Amino acid sequence: MKILIMLRDAFYEANPQFLEDAKQLGEVKILYTDNGIAKEELKKEVKDVDIIIVAVVKINSEVIEAAPHLKYIIKYGAGYDNIDIDYAHEKGILVSNAPGVNAQSAADLAFGLMLSAARNIPTKDKEIKSGHWELSMGNEIYQKKLGIIGFGSIAKAIAKRATGFEMDTVVYTNYPNQQAADTLNVRFVEKEELFQTADYIIIATSLNEKNKHLINIETLNIMKPTAYIINISRGPLINEVDLVHALESNKIRGAALDVFEVEPPINDLPKRNEIVATPHIGGATFESIKRIGDLSISNIKKLINKEELDYLVVPKERV
Template structure:
């Protein structure tokens, strides 16, 4: 079988064993996509492949139709909003993901963004490197009120870490795991109340058409002027124009953004002084990529052998 891997450059470098293993199953081709890819080129690349393994590149109905031999799409990670899995199902093409393997990496990263934003760490680092020494005041995250949007695997991992900072932990989610909430001392609340009362808000929910731009002018108006917003999920959950205006006018304190509506981003938002911006690296650890690669290869092997696939999303 012909497999096309569209992964971040660093993912391949961190786990070369994945391609070596895949090569035992058939032809494994790599398309590096960190700098984006034009749709017409993407159509040419998928024209003769049987399997697509993709990280963040958008696989819509047009791309699926451009691949007449396509029999299987694998998301190299958990969130599959970049794949038109409904159309794939109509075409008889299974779509799987690799859930849960980057949970701890992303939860760690959320706290990195929180502390960095609260204490201006990146700005101070840049100043020191330009020979400028100046004290600046920040905020502690200890004892603060944390709002978690999305209480899945990552939300729960964040709550576990927040206990060590003695935080009051509140969460909003459509699927409420009351047993886990009790165990982790988490209180569920409605979204507006979470925006109004939180000192720090972390978005870690899946993107869908019901929550697109859930951070918008109305919800931003509810937030405290010192509040910090962290997004480690998907850029489409935020109205970037509205957040840009709120940050420029100091209506909220800061933001830590690992994801953007378009990636690579060229948005004004990423360049603001009170924004910590990173290139979608929350799950990019050697440990997480190794775990994802192991689960991915197992499913590729199952597909090659005609066995039932794990982690079907459609």
């Protein structure tokens, strides 16, 4: 087996055992991709591989077509919008992901971003490091209304954390689970109600063709002027031009973004004072990376032994 591994640079150092385990199962080729990889170079790299393990690099039909020996694509994480699932399925190539494995890490970050935005922590940290000591006011999240978009593993983990802050949590989703909602003390609402009433909105849904730019000038215009929006999912769920307009016109108070439409961002959005920004680190914890690595190794062993794989992805309507 020839295995091509394309992960975020920090992942390799965070989980060296994963690479050692992979080398026991086949011939391993490693690419460092934080600075991107040209399409033509990628097509050359995949031409003789059997397995691709990928984080955020796009594996589209053109890349798949350039890999005649490819049997299996492992998404090193949950969201698989960077992989052409339909074309892979058409070519008989298996695809799996790791749903829920990084949910706790992403939920932790969501709350970290929400608190950072509400209390302006990053700005205060920069000021005090530069020798500037000045009091400024922030906002509580205690007993405020939290709106969550999506109700998958990450959203549920966020909702569970919200109970400790006695937040009034509402959820907008196309796939309501009333039993889980009752357990987590949340209620389902329509999109308009969520945007109109929430003090904090956390985006925790996967990206698909129907929800691109779900956050746009229309939805931003009906939000509270004191509201914050937090995105730990995928950048294209927010129309960044519309977000800048909303911030400049004080339609909302601020935002905290772990993801962007283009990564790394090529605009000045992360530099704005109203924005708390992190570089797509939602799943980047030692614990999460180890769990995903262990799952990936287990599935490669199952492939070799012709056993059923865990978390196979098939073409379907995405959440």
